[in-house]
Amino acid sequence: MNNEYIPFSSEILEVIKHTDIEYTFRLAYKGEVRPGQFFEVSLPKYGEAPISVSGIGEECVDLTIRRVGKVTNEIFEHYVGDKLRLRGPYGNGFDIEQYKGKELVVVAGGTGLSPVRGVVDYFASHPDEVESMTLIAGFKTVKDILFLEDLARWRQSIEIILTVDCGEADAVCQVGLVTEHLPKLKNRNIQNAAAIVVGPPPMMRFTCLGLLELGYLESNIWVSQERKMCCGIGKCGHCKINDVYVCVDGPVFNYTRAKHLID
Amino acid sequence: MSQDINTKKLKKNAFRVTKVRGKTASRIRIPGGYLPASLLSELQDIAQTYGNGSLHITSRQGFEIPGIDFADMPTVNEKLQPLIETLEINQTAPGTGYPAAGTRNVTACIGNRVCPYGCYDTVGFASRIEKAIFPNDLHFKVALTGCPNDCAKVRMHDFGIIGMTLPHFDENRCVSCKACEKYCRRKSVQAISMVNERPVRNEEKCIGCGECVINCPMRAWTRGEGSKKRYRLTLFGRTGKRNPRLGEDFIKWADEESIIKIILNTYDYVAEYIDRDAPEGKEHIGYIVDRTGFEEYKKWALKDVELPSEAIVYSPLYWHGPKYM
Amino acid sequence: MGYRMDQAGINRVFNGLAKEYRLFAPKCFEYEGAFSDTDSIHYGEVQTIEEIELMKKSNHSFKDALLPISETLFYFTEDEVKVADAPAKGALLFLRSCDLHALKRLDAIYLQNGEKDFYYKRLRDKIKIVLIGCEQAFESCFCVDMNTNRSENYDLSLDTIDGEYYLNCQFREWDMLLKENALEETIVMPKHVTETVTKVHVPDNLTAAVAASTMWDEYDARCIACGRCNFSCPTCTCYTMQDIFYTDNGKVGERRRVQASCMVDGFTDVAGGGSYRKKHGQRMRFKTLHKMLDFKQRFGYQMCVGCGRCDDVCPEYISFSNIVNRLDSATQEVSKNE
Numbered sequence: 044m045n046n047e048y049i050p051f052s053s054e055i056l057e058v059i060k061h062t063d064i065e066y067t068f069r070l071a072y073k074g075e076v077r078p079g080q081f082f083e084v085s086l087p088k089y090g091e092a093p094i095s096v097s098g099i100g101e102e103c104v105d106l107t108i109r110r111v112g113k114v115t116n117e118i119f120e121h122y123v124g125d126k127l128r129l130r131g132p133y134g135n136g137f138d139i140e141q142y143k144g145k146e147l148v149v150v151a152g153g154t155g156l157s158p159v160r161g162v163v164d165y166f167a168s169h170p171d172e173v174e175s176m177t178l179i180a181g182f183k184t185v186k187d188i189l190f191l192e193d194l195a196r197w198r199q200s201i202e203i204i205l206t207v208d209c210g211e212a213d214a215v216c217q218v219g220l221v222t223e224h225l226p227k228l229k230n231r232n233i234q235n236a237a238a239i240v241v242g243p244p245p246m247m248r249f250t251c252l253g254l255l256e257l258g259y260l261e262s263n264i265w266v267s268q269e270r271k272m273c274c275g276i277g278k279c280g281h282c283k284i285n286d287v288y289v290c291v292d293g294p295v296f297n298y299t300r301a302k303h304l305i306d
Numbered sequence: 307m308s309q310d311i312n313t314k315k316l317k318k319n320a321f322r323v324t325k326v327r328g329k330t331a332s333r334i335r336i337p338g339g340y341l342p343a344s345l346l347s348e349l350q351d352i353a354q355t356y357g358n359g360s361l362h363i364t365s366r367q368g369f370e371i372p373g374i375d376f377a378d379m380p381t382v383n384e385k386l387q388p389l390i391e392t393l394e395i396n397q398t399a400p401g402t403g404y405p406a407a408g409t410r411n412v413t414a415c416i417g418n419r420v421c422p423y424g425c426y427d428t429v430g431f432a433s434r435i436e437k438a439i440f441p442n443d444l445h446f447k448v449a450l451t452g453c454p455n456d457c458a459k460v461r462m463h464d465f466g467i468i469g470m471t472l473p474h475f476d477e478n479r480c481v482s483c484k485a486c487e488k489y490c491r492r493k494s495v496q497a498i499s500m501v502n503e504r505p506v507r508n509e510e511k512c513i514g515c516g517e518c519v520i521n522c523p524m525r526a527w528t529r530g531e532g533s534k535k536r537y538r539l540t541l542f543g544r545t546g547k548r549n550p551r552l553g554e555d556f557i558k559w560a561d562e563e564s565i566i567k568i569i570l571n572t573y574d575y576v577a578e579y580i581d582r583d584a585p586e587g588k589e590h591i592g593y594i595v596d597r598t599g600f601e602e603y604k605k606w607a608l609k610d611v612e613l614p615s616e617a618i619v620y621s622p623l624y625w626h627g628p629k630y631m
Numbered sequence: 632m633g634y635r636m637d638q639a640g641i642n643r644v645f646n647g648l649a650k651e652y653r654l655f656a657p658k659c660f661e662y663e664g665a666f667s668d669t670d671s672i673h674y675g676e677v678q679t680i681e682e683i684e685l686m687k688k689s690n691h692s693f694k695d696a697l698l699p700i701s702e703t704l705f706y707f708t709e710d711e712v713k714v715a716d717a718p719a720k721g722a723l724l725f726l727r728s729c730d731l732h733a734l735k736r737l738d739a740i741y742l743q744n745g746e747k748d749f750y751y752k753r754l755r756d757k758i759k760i761v762l763i764g765c766e767q768a769f770e771s772c773f774c775v776d777m778n779t780n781r782s783e784n785y786d787l788s789l790d791t792i793d794g795e796y797y798l799n800c801q802f803r804e805w806d807m808l809l810k811e812n813a814l815e816e817t818i819v820m821p822k823h824v825t826e827t828v829t830k831v832h833v834p835d836n837l838t839a840a841v842a843a844s845t846m847w848d849e850y851d852a853r854c855i856a857c858g859r860c861n862f863s864c865p866t867c868t869c870y871t872m873q874d875i876f877y878t879d880n881g882k883v884g885e886r887r888r889v890q891a892s893c894m895v896d897g898f899t900d901v902a903g904g905g906s907y908r909k910k911h912g913q914r915m916r917f918k919t920l921h922k923m924l925d926f927k928q929r930f931g932y933q934m935c936v937g938c939g940r941c942d943d944v945c946p947e948y949i950s951f952s953n954i955v956n957r958l959d960s961a962t963q964e965v966s967k968n969e
Contacts, residue, residue, distance in 0.1 A: 046749040048704050048886075049712055087707040088884050090874040092902060111903035244905075271901050273872040273888070277745030280869030280891065281898060283921070285839055286928040291745040305842045306899075306907040306917075418667045425667050471667065479700050481889040482873065483858055484896075502875040503889075516667070523859040523892075523944075524700060525663055525671045525691070532662040 047276050050085055050128035055121060056103055061189045064110040065154065066119065067097060070127060072104040077136030078161025079267055079295045082106060083275050085128045089117040093272045095294070096132060097157035098164070104132075107157040107189065133275035134294050137162050137239065137265070145237035145263070146230050148177045150221050150250050152242025156180055156189050158267050158294070159241050167197040174235060176201040177228060181221035181242070183208050188216075221246065225253040233258040241267045251298055264298035311376050318443065320404035321379055324372060331372040332357075332382050335404060337393060338414040338432030338450070339367030345389050352385050366411040366447075379403075394433065396440045408443035408588065412436050417452040417469070424452030425469030425516055426535040431562060438566050444576050445588040447544075448569065454494075454515045454538070461553040464591050465569055466540035470514030472559065472616065473507060474530025480504055486518035486527055493517050514538070514559070536614070539565055541623065542592035551592070551627025556607075558618045564611045575606035592625065632806050633819030636796045640812040641680050647808045648723055649678065652759060655696040656725035657689035658682055683725060685791060688769050690944050692865035693726045694737060697754050703887045704750060715885075717750075721757030725789070727765045728823055729772070729938040732779035733865035734760075739930050740868045759802065764790035764822035771939030773829045773952055779936040780824045788821035829939060831955045833923050834962050842920065843968070844961035846954075847912035853947055854911040858892030860918070860941035860951065866934050869893060893918055919954050 057069035076099055084106060085091035092114040098105030110119050121127065139162065147166065149159050156163075166176045178197065182188045184207050194215075197203060204224045206217045217224070221242075230236040236259055240250045247266050254264055270289045273279035282289035284304040287296075296304070313323050321330045332352065349369055353361050358373025374382055383403030390397055390404065398405045412435050415421070417428025428450045435448055450467040451458035460466030482503045490498040497511035498518060505518070505527075514536065518527045536559045543553030557564070572591065579594050580587070595603045600622045613619070636644070645654060656677045663671040672684050673691035703715040726734075741751035762785035774780040786802035799819040800809050810816065861867045871891040876884035891898060894914045899907040908914050926934035941951045 044747070044749055044752060046714060047746045048749060049714065085874070085886075087712075087886070088874050088876040088881075091872055091886075109903065115902060269901060269905075270907075271899055273870065273891075276748070278740060278748050278868070279871065279888075280740075280893070281871070283925070285920075286925040288744065303839065305839055422666050427668065469667075477701065481700060481858075481862065481891065482871070483892065485857060502878065503873045504875075520665050521857070522665070523857050523862050524890075525660070525665075525673060526700075528660075528663040528671075529667055533668075535667075 047130065048274075050083070050091075050130045052126045053129045055123050055125050055127065058123060059105075061107070061191070062187055065107060065187075065189055066110075067105050067107040068118070068121075068127070069098075069100070069103050069105050070129065071102060072129070073102050074132075076104055076132045077138070078165075079136035079158045080132035080134045081158075081272075081275070081294065082129045082131035083133070083272075084108075084114070084118065085130075086114060086117050086121075087128065090114045091273070093133075093275065093290075095158035095267075096136075097160045099161055105160075107154065107160075109154050131275060133290055135292070137267075137295055139165055141265075142166070142237055142239075143172050144235075145173055146175045146232065146235055147173050147237050147239070148179065148228055148254075149239045150179045150181075150225075150242070150254075151240075152181045152221060152246040152250075153183065153187065154189065155242035155246075155267075159239055160190060160193065162239060163197060163201070164193065167200045170200045174231070177204065178202070179204045179206070179221050179224050181206045181208070181246070185210050185216060220249075222249050222253045225250070225257060228257065230257075234260065236260075237263040237265075239265045239267075251302075261298045261302065266296055266298060266301050267294045268296065268301070268304075269294065309376055316376075316379065317407055318405075319379070319383070319402070320407050321374075326373070328376065329372070330374050330376050330379065331370050332374055332379075332386070333364070333404070333407070334369040334371070334386065334389065335366075335393075335395065335411040336368050337395075337412050337436040338429035340414070340416075340419075340429040340432075341389075342392060345392060348385065348388055352382055356382050356385075364411075367413045368411050394437070396437065398441070404441075406441035406443050409439055409441075409446040410448075412439075412448045412450070413458060413463075414450040415452050415458040417450070421452055422520060423455060423516065425471045425514070425529075426452065426537075428452050428458075428469070431467070434562070435566060435569065439569060439573070442573065443587065444573060444580070445590065446569070446573070446576075454513045461540050461543040462545055463543055463553065464541070465565075465572075466538075466543060466553045467565060468538040468540065470536045470538055470559065471516035471519055471529050472514060472531045472536050473512070473516070473518050474528050475505065475507065476526050476528070477504055479524045479526035481524055481526075483523060485521045485523060489517040489521040534614075535562060536560065536616075537562070537565060539568065542590075542595060542625065544590050544592055546590060548631045549592075549625075549627055549629045551625045554623040554625055555620050556623065557613065557620070559614060559616045561614050561617070564613050564617075567611050568607045571607050571609050571611070572603075575603060578606075632809070633797065633799045633817050634809050634813035635815050635817050635819075636798060636809075636813050638680060638794075638796070640814065641796045641798075643812045644808055645677075645679060647812075648805070652721045652723040653718065654678070654723045654725070655693065656683040656761075657685075657687075659684045659687075680796070685763060688772075688938075688940065688943065690940060691863055692733065692938070692940065693724050693730050694733070694865050694867075696722050696724055697734075697737060697751060697758070698741075698868065698870070698890065701887055701889045702750060703885045706883065706885045708883045717753045721759065722754065723759050723761060725761045725763055727763045727938075728782040729765075729774045729777075729779045729936040730865050731760060731762060731782040731785065732777075732936045733938070736866040736926070736930075736934055736936070737868055739926075743930075759786040761785065762788040762821050764788055764797075765824055766790075766822035768824040768827040768829075769939065769943075771829055771942040771950075771952070772824065772827050773831045773937035773939060774824055775827050775937075776831045777933060777935055777937035782821075782823075785821070788819065790819070790822050827937075829942075829952050831937070831952045832959065833933070833955060834959045837924055837958055837962060839920060839924065840965050841958060841961050842913075842916050843965050845964065846957050846961040847910075847916040850912040850915040850949065851910045853949055854894070854915055855947055856894050856896060856911050856914065857946065858895040859944040859946065860949075861892035861894055862890060863940040863944045865938055865940070866922070866936060867892070869898075893921075915949075915954065919951070919958075922951075923955055923958070 418424030
């Protein structure tokens with residue numbers, strides 16, 4: 044019988060440094076994977092951490108990791124050629140098909156951009172597959188902005204509103220919370236407007252409320268939840284909310300379901 | 307008719323000279339301060355029939371019945387017989403009351419018969435000590451307390467017996483909830499630290515309070531000693547005029563048998579070295595030790611004592627407290 | 632087939648079964664209680680019937696035999712991973728009807744909720760059940776209200792009447808062994824509880840909206856978040872993963888999982904410092920609704936089996952059955968505020 048708990052080794056192919064505490068590790072991986080899914084990344088002796096997929100290549104996956112704990116601290120001590128242990132991918136991830144033909148907005152706060160990067164990247168490369176595409180990405184300060192190169196590239200095919208909580212506005216970056224930029228969305232047919240919201244819990248809550256105010260249908264909003272997860276396969280119980288296990292039923296939830304979840 | 311009373315003799319029979327001429331008070335020793343409630347009616351009867359109708363609960367967990375005529379002492383002694391028998395007090399002849407008054411009542415907190423912190427049955431141990439040391443005229447004070455909280459204030463006695471729990475850890479039952487670490491840190495001496503997700507007990511620091519065992523939700527921490535209890539023995543605390551002082555640690559992780567033996571050995575030591583001119587033949591043991599030196603005392607105290615392997619004997623001991631002379 | 636047996640007979644049966652199984656049963660561990668001179672009753676291996684505590688309820692449940700309190704998943708060196716061995720023998724679990732219903736809940740999570748769990752399954756595949764007949768409910772039990780007072784899916788049942796043992800065998804392979812050691816063959820029906828002193832009523836209209844009730848606030852102060860209710864619960868299945876390295880050789884170590892409690896600090900901590908349900912009352916609400924609402928929504932039947940252990944072990948005398956019985960008025964309170 045398959046032992047889901049045994050990790051496999053994966054070589055670090057590239058390390059992309061975004062900020063002092065946020066790197067993207069490009070890891071060797073062959074297999075099906077969707078944006079929004081996650082891997083349990085581990086280093087023996089230090090433990091495991093669930094990390095969402097921020098990019099998908101032919102024979103690799105990108106994991107954008109924020110250095111915030113015992114495991115991730117240790118991961119940052121590893122370089123190209125070293126190996127990390129993985130298991131997964133786990134979770135449902137985003138279903139690209141659901142957004143095709145929509146007027147899509149992706150609202151991301153901080154590292155929340157990682158799990159949706161694959162979605163944005165897809166539609167930035169295939170702009171004809173959506174009615175329209177806007178990315179509202181918010182960060183604390185200019186120094187915290189992730190995926191700068193991607194943002195520049197995406198800007199050529201989709202609309203991007205880049206904003207920071209504090210700092211000065213300039214040609215590419217505005218100031219203010221992501222919610223303040225929601226009214227700038229110009230939807231031709233609100234029934235066909237879809238949104239993906241990922242970020243810290245308060246940011247997600249207020250963004251969803253803002254979108255509903257604009258007339259977005261609840262069923263056209265998706266969020267991705269972050270919880271403590273030890274197993275990724277519906278056993279350890281840490282990620283349970285109501286009757287839902289974030290690791291197997293999520294982390295991506297339609298708002299119609301997410302709105303009922305009480306931690 | 308004027309009364310002719312041998313006050314020396316009545317004192318040795320647990321009566322006392324009171325400030326009211328012609329009246330004595332009966333002093334009733336309750337080992338460990340624990341008695342069947344039915345005995346209270348016996349005390350009530352004596353107090354109302356022969357005394358002035360009042361009872362005093364003494365500071366050593368006994369009762370004192372004041373206002374008794376000297377002439378009634380033999381009758382009161384007879385009336386005390388059910389108490390003496392029920393409490394299993396050593397006695398020379400039935401119906402003659404308590405036979406001695408030098409060694410004081412062995413006191414105890416309520417211990418593990420009721421208190422969750424109690425590491426042993428204090429009252430049971432108090433009775434066994436009572437059996438071993440009474441009757442005796444030498445001035446000894448023994449007190450027992452269930453745990454290091456020391457509610458019984460045993461450090462103010464010649465022999466302070468503090469219950470200890472020798473914690474045993476079963477790592478297979480540990481879930482790393484950190485309750486032991488938290489309670490040890492917040493309520494005790496911070497002897498537990500988490501290493502590799504598991505608690506590690508600093509044996510030197512540990513005072514055996516049992517907080518880790520009490521608060522472990524998994525039975526990973528248990529009382530490793532089982533029925534064989536462990537104690538801290540403190541020596542020669544005292545109150546009094548010249549140099550009141552707290553008892554000092556003599557043995558950590560001592561066992562019951564050794565403690566009884568040490569107390570009995572101390573009687574031999576005191577008999578040998580007591581100041582023959584001491585007023586009323588009473589001298590706090592600590593003053594004797596000051597004279598002979600601690601090493602001499604220790605030699606006597608540990609004679610034929612076989613301590614458990616984990617026991618730690620502290621030596622030499624130094625006492626503190628204010629000196630008024 | 633049913634059998635009447637004396638002590639010597641049943642011990643010969645145990646002896647025979649021990650060739651293939653480790654026998655796990657509630658057992659009295661002397662002096663191992665939380666307080667001095669108290670015992671602890673929890674599951675352990677037994678060889679004879681005398682070792683089994685049949686009169687008292689265990690504080691911890693049989694689940695420790697299937698989801699070990701601390702279970703090593705694999706060992707690692709710098710480059711290699713070695714799966715921890717499973718015990719060679721199977722396990723014979725002695726449990727009461729409520730606990731047998733709890734086993735179904737463990738299976739739901741570990742075999743049906745997402746991927747099957749390798750470690751659970753390899754133990755689960757090799758267990759047999761001995762149902763301890765249970766005629767008289769303990770004070771805190773409410774199995775009848777949770778519909779867990781009867782069980783048929785056992786391999787062997789065990790009742791004690793006047794010092795003799797009555798067994799009903801539903802696992803054909805054991806019939807020969809039992810017959811050889813029995814005083815006689817007879818019809819045996821394991822006893823079951825028909826009434827409990829403690830009663831609970833889960834309101835039919837219970838929803839997650841009850842989370843907004845003020846009833847939970849009381850537990851912010853009363854509950855000390857020790858987790859005893861979870862650890863003693865036969866249906867709690869949560870665990871936490873741990874990596875450790877051996878202090879004598881830092882390069883090797885193991886990954887293990889330990890039972891976890893949603894009442895204990897740290898349960899929801901995410902890297903970077905976030906956590907949910909800081910208040911103990913909210914943890915109580917989370918646990919209560921899991922047992923009496925969420926699980927049912929997901930699997931179709933209640934999670935709680937009414938064994939009452941959580942009430943038995945709470946050091947703060949918080950009664951879970953009382954909490955359940957407060958849900959009705961809390962639901963009314965919430966609907967009035969809407």
